[in-house]
Amino acid sequence: MSRTDRRTLLQAAAALPLSALMPTAARAEGTEGTPAAAPKPAPAKDVTRRLAHYLVTAGYDDLPANVRKEGVRTLLNWVGVAIGGSHHQTVDIAVAALAPFSGPAQASLFGRHERFDIMNAAFINGVSSHIFDYDDTHLKTIIHPAGPVASAILALSELQPVAGKDFLNALVLGVETECRIGNAVYPNHYDVGWHITGTAGVFGSAAAVGKLLKLNEEQMIWALGLAASQPVGLRESFGSMNKSFNPGRAASNGIFAAMLASKNFTSSEGMIEAKRGWANTISTKQDYNEITGDLGTRYEAALNTYKPFACGIVMHPAIDAAIQLRNENKLNADQVERVDLKVHPLVLELTGKKTPRQGLEGKFSIYHAVAVALVEGAGGEKQFSDRAVNDPTIVALRAKVNPVVTPGIKPEQVDMTVVLRDGRQLHRYVEHAIGSVEVPMTDQQLETKFSDLADGIIAAPMIRRVMDACWNVESLPSAAEIAKMSVSA
Amino acid sequence: MSRTDRRTLLQAAAALPLSALMPTAARAEGTEGTPAAAPKPAPAKDVTRRLAHYLVTAGYDDLPANVRKEGVRTLLNWVGVAIGGSHHQTVDIAVAALAPFSGPAQASLFGRHERFDIMNAAFINGVSSHIFDYDDTHLKTIIHPAGPVASAILALSELQPVAGKDFLNALVLGVETECRIGNAVYPNHYDVGWHITGTAGVFGSAAAVGKLLKLNEEQMIWALGLAASQPVGLRESFGSMNKSFNPGRAASNGIFAAMLASKNFTSSEGMIEAKRGWANTISTKQDYNEITGDLGTRYEAALNTYKPFACGIVMHPAIDAAIQLRNENKLNADQVERVDLKVHPLVLELTGKKTPRQGLEGKFSIYHAVAVALVEGAGGEKQFSDRAVNDPTIVALRAKVNPVVTPGIKPEQVDMTVVLRDGRQLHRYVEHAIGSVEVPMTDQQLETKFSDLADGIIAAPMIRRVMDACWNVESLPSAAEIAKMSVSA
Numbered sequence: 001m002s003r004t005d006r007r008t009l010l011q012a013a014a015a016l017p018l019s020a021l022m023p024t025a026a027r028a029e030g031t032e033g034t035p036a037a038a039p040k041p042a043p044a045k046d047v048t049r050r051l052a053h054y055l056v057t058a059g060y061d062d063l064p065a066n067v068r069k070e071g072v073r074t075l076l077n078w079v080g081v082a083i084g085g086s087h088h089q090t091v092d093i094a095v096a097a098l099a100p101f102s103g104p105a106q107a108s109l110f111g112r113h114e115r116f117d118i119m120n121a122a123f124i125n126g127v128s129s130h131i132f133d134y135d136d137t138h139l140k141t142i143i144h145p146a147g148p149v150a151s152a153i154l155a156l157s158e159l160q161p162v163a164g165k166d167f168l169n170a171l172v173l174g175v176e177t178e179c180r181i182g183n184a185v186y187p188n189h190y191d192v193g194w195h196i197t198g199t200a201g202v203f204g205s206a207a208a209v210g211k212l213l214k215l216n217e218e219q220m221i222w223a224l225g226l227a228a229s230q231p232v233g234l235r236e237s238f239g240s241m242n243k244s245f246n247p248g249r250a251a252s253n254g255i256f257a258a259m260l261a262s263k264n265f266t267s268s269e270g271m272i273e274a275k276r277g278w279a280n281t282i283s284t285k286q287d288y289n290e291i292t293g294d295l296g297t298r299y300e301a302a303l304n305t306y307k308p309f310a311c312g313i314v315m316h317p318a319i320d321a322a323i324q325l326r327n328e329n330k331l332n333a334d335q336v337e338r339v340d341l342k343v344h345p346l347v348l349e350l351t352g353k354k355t356p357r358q359g360l361e362g363k364f365s366i367y368h369a370v371a372v373a374l375v376e377g378a379g380g381e382k383q384f385s386d387r388a389v390n391d392p393t394i395v396a397l398r399a400k401v402n403p404v405v406t407p408g409i410k411p412e413q414v415d416m417t418v419v420l421r422d423g424r425q426l427h428r429y430v431e432h433a434i435g436s437v438e439v440p441m442t443d444q445q446l447e448t449k450f451s452d453l454a455d456g457i458i459a460a461p462m463i464r465r466v467m468d469a470c471w472n473v474e475s476l477p478s479a480a481e482i483a484k485m486s487v488s489a
Numbered sequence: 490m491s492r493t494d495r496r497t498l499l500q501a502a503a504a505l506p507l508s509a510l511m512p513t514a515a516r517a518e519g520t521e522g523t524p525a526a527a528p529k530p531a532p533a534k535d536v537t538r539r540l541a542h543y544l545v546t547a548g549y550d551d552l553p554a555n556v557r558k559e560g561v562r563t564l565l566n567w568v569g570v571a572i573g574g575s576h577h578q579t580v581d582i583a584v585a586a587l588a589p590f591s592g593p594a595q596a597s598l599f600g601r602h603e604r605f606d607i608m609n610a611a612f613i614n615g616v617s618s619h620i621f622d623y624d625d626t627h628l629k630t631i632i633h634p635a636g637p638v639a640s641a642i643l644a645l646s647e648l649q650p651v652a653g654k655d656f657l658n659a660l661v662l663g664v665e666t667e668c669r670i671g672n673a674v675y676p677n678h679y680d681v682g683w684h685i686t687g688t689a690g691v692f693g694s695a696a697a698v699g700k701l702l703k704l705n706e707e708q709m710i711w712a713l714g715l716a717a718s719q720p721v722g723l724r725e726s727f728g729s730m731n732k733s734f735n736p737g738r739a740a741s742n743g744i745f746a747a748m749l750a751s752k753n754f755t756s757s758e759g760m761i762e763a764k765r766g767w768a769n770t771i772s773t774k775q776d777y778n779e780i781t782g783d784l785g786t787r788y789e790a791a792l793n794t795y796k797p798f799a800c801g802i803v804m805h806p807a808i809d810a811a812i813q814l815r816n817e818n819k820l821n822a823d824q825v826e827r828v829d830l831k832v833h834p835l836v837l838e839l840t841g842k843k844t845p846r847q848g849l850e851g852k853f854s855i856y857h858a859v860a861v862a863l864v865e866g867a868g869g870e871k872q873f874s875d876r877a878v879n880d881p882t883i884v885a886l887r888a889k890v891n892p893v894v895t896p897g898i899k900p901e902q903v904d905m906t907v908v909l910r911d912g913r914q915l916h917r918y919v920e921h922a923i924g925s926v927e928v929p930m931t932d933q934q935l936e937t938k939f940s941d942l943a944d945g946i947i948a949a950p951m952i953r954r955v956m957d958a959c960w961n962v963e964s965l966p967s968a969a970e971i972a973k974m975s976v977s978a
Contacts, residue, residue, distance in 0.1 A: 090754070097752040101606045103590040117590045193770030198718070225731055229687070229722050230738065235765040242714055242756035245749075249719065260734075263586040265579070267731040276724040281682030 047273035047288045051177065052220035054295040055207050060169040060474075067299045068474065071172045075482075076446055076470035077136050077306045078129055078146035079110065083466075083486055084381065084453025085131035086111025090241040094127055094248075107155035108483045111457045118155035119252040122205075126151035126248030130197075132381060133243075134310045134453075138175075138303060139437060141182035141196055145304060147247030148201030149174035152255050153208045157480040162212055164476030172301045174208025179300035181272070183290035185283035190235075192284075198233030198246030199282065205254020206261075213262045225267025226257035228278035308435040308445060309379030311363040314346050316433040317414035318366060318403075322373035325418050325426045333375050333397045335420050341370065342406035342415035354398075359385040371398035374418075380452040412436065443471075457488055536762035536777045540666065541709035543784040544696050549658040549963075556788045557963065560661045564971075565935055565959035566625050566795045567618055567635035568599065572955075572975055573870065573942025574620035575600025579730040583616055583737075596644035597972040600946045607644035608741040611694075615640035615737030619686075621870055622732075623799045623942075627664075627792060628926060630671035630685055634793060636736030637690030638663035641744050642697045646969040651701055653965030661790045663697025668789035670761070672779035674772035679724075681773075687722030687735030688771065694743020695750075702751045714756025715746035717767035797924040797934060798868030800852040803835050805922040806903035807855060807892075811862035814907050814915045822864050822886045824909050830859065831895035831904035843887075848874040860887035863907075869941040901925065932960075947977055 063071070085091060086109065095114060103117030110125050126147045129135050135144045153170050156162065162170075182189075182200040190196045206227035210220050230253040233246030261267070271277045272291065279286040309319050318341055325331065343366070353365040362368040362384045371394045372383045388394060409415060412433060418426040432438040434445070441449070447467055454463045466485045473479060552560070574580065575598065584603060592606030599614050615636045618624050624633045642659050645651065651659075671678075671689040679685045695716035699709050719742040722735030750756070760766045761780065768775040798808050807830055814820065832855070842854040851857040851873045860883045861872045877883060898904060901922060907915040921927040923934070930938070936956055943952045955974045962968060 093752045093754045094749060097749045097754060101592040101595075101608055101748070103592045103606070106590075117592070119590055193765035195718075222729075222731075225726060225729070226734065229684075229726060229731055229734060231720065233718050234760065234767060234770055236757045236760055236763040236767075237714060237718060238757075240711075240714070240755040240757050242711075242718055242754075242760075245715065245718060245754070245756075249745075256738075259590070260583060260586045263582045265582045265586060265731075265734070266729040267734075268725045268727075268729050271723065271725055271731075274725040276682035278723060278725075281723055 044273035044279075044286065044288055046270070047291055048221050048224055048270050049217070050292045050295070051180075051272070052217050052224060055173055055177065055211055056215060056217050056220050058169070058173060058296060060165040062296060063169060063172055064299065064302075067172055067302045068168060070302045070304055071168050071175070072471060072473060073306070073443070073446060074136055074146050074175065074301070074304050075150060075168070075171060075473060076450060076467060078150040079466060079470055079482060079486055080446075080450030080453045081132060081135045082125050082129040082151070083111040083457050084134070085128040085244075086457060086488075088128070088131045090131055090244055091124060091128050093241070094124055098124070107158040108487045110483070110486045111454075111488055113488050118159050119255050122151040122155040122251040122255055123248040125155065126251040127244045130244040130247045132310055134307050134381070136304050136306050138179045138182070138300060139305055140300070140303065141179060141186040141200070142190065143179055143182045143200055144197045144247060145175040145178055145201075145204065145301070147197060148178065148250035148254060149204040149208045151248065151251035152205040153212060154479070154483045156209055156212055156255065157478065158483055160212070162479045164473045164479050166212065167476075167479035168473055170208040170211040172299070173211055174204040175301040175304065176299060177207035178204030179303075180291045183300065184287045185279055185285055188285040189283035193235050194231070194282065195233030195235050195237070195243070195246045198250045199231035201247055201250030202227045202230050202232060202253045202257070205251045206257040207254075209255050209258035210261065213258055215258065215262055219261045219264065221269055222265065222267040223258045223261035225271035226260055226265070227254055228271040229267070230257065231278075231282060303437060305435055305437055306441050306446060306449070308433075308441050308449065309369075310381045310384050311369060311379065312350060313433075314344075314411055315351050315366055315369045316379075316435060317412060317430040318343065318347070318370050318416065319373045319379040320433040321414050321416040321428040321430045322370050323377050323379070324430075325416065325428050326374050326377050329426055331374060331418070331426075333393050335422070336374065336397060336400060336418060337421045338419040339370055339374070339401045340417045340419065341366075341401070341403050342409050343403045344409050344411040344413070345405045346411050348403060348405060356389045359387075359389055362389040365389075365398070366403050367398040367401045368394065370401045371395075378452070380449060382452060458486065459489060533762040533775065533777055535759070536780055537710050537713055537759050538706070539781045539784070540669075540761070541706050541713060544662055544666065544700055545704060545706050545709050547658070547662060547785060549654040551785060552658060552661060553788070553791075556661055556791045557657060559791045559793055560657050560664070561960060561962060562795070562932070562935060563625055563635050563664065563790070563793050564639060564657070564660060564962060565939060565956060567639040568955060568959055568971060568975055569935075569939035569942045570621060570624045571614050571618035571640070572600040572946050573623070574617040574733075575946060575977075577617070577620045579620055579733055580613060580617050582730070583613055587613070596647040597976045599972070599975045600943075600977055602977050607648050608744050611640040611644040611740040611744055612737040614644065615740040616733045619733040619736045621799055623796050623870070625793050625795050627668045627671070627789060628794055629789070629792065630668060630675040630689070631679065632668055632671045632689055633686045633736060634664040634667055634690075634693065634790070636686060637667065637739035637743060638693040638697045640737065640740035641694040642701060643968070643972045645698055645701055645744065646967065647972055649701070651968045653962045653968050655701065656965075656968035657962055659697040659700040661788070662700055663693040664790040664793065665788060666696035667693030668792075669780045672789065673776045674768055674774055677774040678772035682724050683720070683771065684722030684724050684726070684732070684735045687739045688720035690736055690739030691716045691719050691721060691742045691746070694740045695746040696743075698744050698747035699750065702747055704747065704751055708750045708753065710758055711754065711756040712747040712750035714760035715749055715754070716743055717760040718756070719746065720767075720771060792926060794924055794926055795930050795935060795938070797922075797930050797938065798858075799870045799873050800858060800868065801839060802922075803833075803839050803900060804855055804858045805868075805924060806901060806919040807832065807836070807859050807905065808862045808868040809922040810903050810905040810917040810919045811859050812866050812868070814905065814917050815863050815866050818915055820863060820907070820915075822882050824911070825863065825886060825889060825907060826910045827908040828859055828863070828890045829906045829908065830855075830890070830892050831898050832892045833898050833900040833902070834894045835900050837892060837894060845878045848876075848878055851878040854878075854887070855892050856887040856890040857883065859890045860884075867937075867941070869938060871941060947975065
């Protein structure tokens with residue numbers, strides 16, 4: 001595969017999880033509408049201050065149970081993808097480039113053995129966690145919330161003692177901050193070209209770090225202001241290492257902002273909402289009610305979702321259907337005569353590659369995705385490896401996959417019929433694939449994803465211990481344990 | 490003075506050097522026009538690549554003599570303001586906040602004794618150099634060019650050997666890069682709220698550092714792409730420490746970008762001009778001819794200017810006139826009966842404070858500015874100190890200053906008549922104040938400014954040596970000498 005081919009593929013891969021591919025959830029929340037459908041904007045008054053006031057006063061005990069639970073799942077999923085991506089070439093390069101400039105060995109690099117100062121560590125871990133485009137997604141904004149926030153506060157937890165409850169509270173508040181600010185400017189801000197994970201993410205990092213640094217209200221205002229001064233990321237970079245750069249740099253920029261603010265480095269009082277502030281400068285839409293409305297009662301952090309499959313969302317319904325039919329019928333490849341699937345046009349447009357030869361190409365082949373799901377019952381990174389796309393059984397089976405564009409099938413749906421050699425026809429219609437807001441991944445599925453990602457990077461018994469530490473984060477005396485456990489031997 | 494008052498003043502101070510106050514130069518260059526006057530845009534083709542190609546191939550020998558000369562003056566002026574601002578509270582705070590995270594002691598902090606890794610050092614030095622809003626100005630864009638670029642490459646020069654000629658070439662190329670990119674999006678980009686010094690400045694830093702790292706063309710494209718991903722600064726922060734943050738962070742972000750690119754951390758090929766790239770995302774105007782037109786023959790770096798007075802440009806003509814009349818007539822305060830000056834309305838609107846009590850307030854008092862200029866023959870930081878505004882002679886004289894708004898007087902002009910007790914009337918009309926493109930500061934004036942700024946921070950004999958090193962940068966075996974000499978004892 002030439003470099004150009006590879007870049008085109010990476011570009012397309014990055015383009016997959018766009019709003020066009022996840023309309024149901026977005027529509028359900030009413031944020032993807034036309035201008036005519038937009039709610040009446042709230043006045044631009046004290047937005048930064050009201051957010052800061054909430055951040056400095058909101059405690060762990062204020063979090064509803066479902067929000068805590070989703071926060072824990074966000075953490076576990078993030079740790080898995082950070083470990084899983086940690087030996088990608090992109091991360092190796094970043095580590096080599098930054099090692100000469102790192103400060104004291106304050107914080108772990110997930111899945112690796114090096115230790116960097118907390119800002120550089122947060123950057124590297126943020127990069128690792130986004131490499132596979134397999135991290136969490138706030139579907140209303142397409143923000144990947146954990147990258148900027150978890151990277152930052154896990155690093156900070158190794159520098160100062162942070163109790164597990166305080167950690168979870170900061171994680172939720174950081175995610176809440178970035179998703180609310182994202183809501184305020186989405187979709188215009190994203191449409192024009194910003195990589196919203198990096199632009200909104202820096203607020204999430206600053207808010208979460210600021211919370212753990214126990215900033216007062218004025219300092220939190222300044223931290224948010226210094227965060228506003230450092231947006232990261234343009235969509236043009238999708239398909240290059242620069243995409244993963246963005247959540248990483250958002251994490252380190254947020255720490256930078258909060259640390260300066262903690263020493264009373266000042267900013268303006270209204271950097272989010274002022275006439276020449278962030279929202280007006282960076283977006284043609286500003287809905288401040290999304291930021292300050294129902295703080296403490298409405299939680300965007302409860303809407304986080306996790307990808308079950310290591311590829312663009314457009315193939316998820318078909319993989320989901322294939323795995324269901326395989327498992328329920330204990331299928332093996334030899335039994336299969338033909339797989340017919342009715343799909344939305346985007347599926348063939350984006351993933352129509354019939355004969356992938358490398359793992360990455362497999363992410364753009366609905367043929368491979370269905371075949372490997374039927375054979376292996378999964379759709380993780382291993383199923384999109386060079387090994388998988390060249391496996392003779394899977395290669396033979398993918399030739400039997402027949403996707404047909406069918407009117408009435410939405411991008412998040414599939415209608416699959418597996419015709420067996422014995423004449424039986426197995427049918428499955430998927431309305432919402434696993435991993436959507438409607439059909440969230442189970443805790444067990446998150447564990448399987450985690451284990452697959454961490455396999456071979458950290459020792460098997462340690463994988464279990466790290467997952468347990470994540471599930472039990474609220475009872476940990478020190479959240480740093482999670483980071484310290486997650487390194488390679 | 491209350492905090493609010495102080496903030497209002499700082500805000501006004503920052504607002505002074507806006508395009509409204511410097512129309513002549515801008516108009517002369519034809520970039521401040523309405524959309525109707527805008528030139529036909531160049532096609533958005535290979536802009537990033539063409540710029541990168543120029544950057545990696547342009548050598549010191551290609552620089553015209555006037556460009557070299559202006560580069561040297563840019564350097565000397567920058568070193569002076571960096572030393573001068575180095576003990577401001579803003580810098581003390583930043584040093585305290587970042588010291589725990591700094592890497593090896595690779596680079597000097599100008600005017601101080603600490604040493605930080607090159608990225609943190611570049612940040613601090615960039616902050617120091619902008620504190621007094623007394624640094625250099627590219628009038629067409631209001632970019633302060635040296636902050637992001639000189640901060641970055643002086644730090645780098647302490648990490649790897651950089652001959653003086655190569656240093657000057659990199660400085661010019663960095664300034665050229667940021668000013669050209671600024672031209673491409675100014676004024677729309679600035680008008681909407683971006684602090685253009687920080688947003689364009691990061692390209693300048695990345696280009697200059699990339700040049701000294703000897704990046705190849707592809708790596709330079711990536712460095713520019715990673716720079717594009719990290720714009721810094723919003724105008725809303727003017728009046729707070731956050732304003733000085735912006736050139737500092739632009740400098741460190743540019744190093745971060747270039748260092749990653751040097752290890753082949755990739756970005757897109759067209760981050761400046763692509764549909765979802767920098768210029769389209771961050772501005773409603775994109776004139777790519779400003780970036781790629783006449784590379785190597787037209788030099789924005791030759792248009793750099795330096796402030797002779799430590800206050801907003803609106804008072805510069807009056808200070809200039811007062812100093813001329815004082816020096817030519819050997820005036821002292823006792824001789825003066827009255828000072829009449831015809832001014833543009835903005836002068837009283839922005840600097841109408843009659844009884845300043847603190848140095849900062851003096852920057853908003855045309856009465857104080859004229860009085861102190863007549864008494865001390867200068868308008869530097871010392872003339873806007875608490876000492877100066879409370880000096881009885883100056884306080885008495887400022888009551889005799891009578892500014893009158895007069896039709897036909899432009900913001901960059903003044904008409905001054907000093908009426909003496911002996912009945913004589915001394916008159917001076919200033920069409921362009923010293924420090925403008927039309928009447929640049931002389932080398933001797935730059936030295937006086939430098940000496941005043943560095944006085945009390947570095948030893949007097951060393952001030953002379955640092956200035957000589959700057960003037961002779963092209964013959965230095967190592968540009969690092971300048972940084973190493975510029976620290977406090």
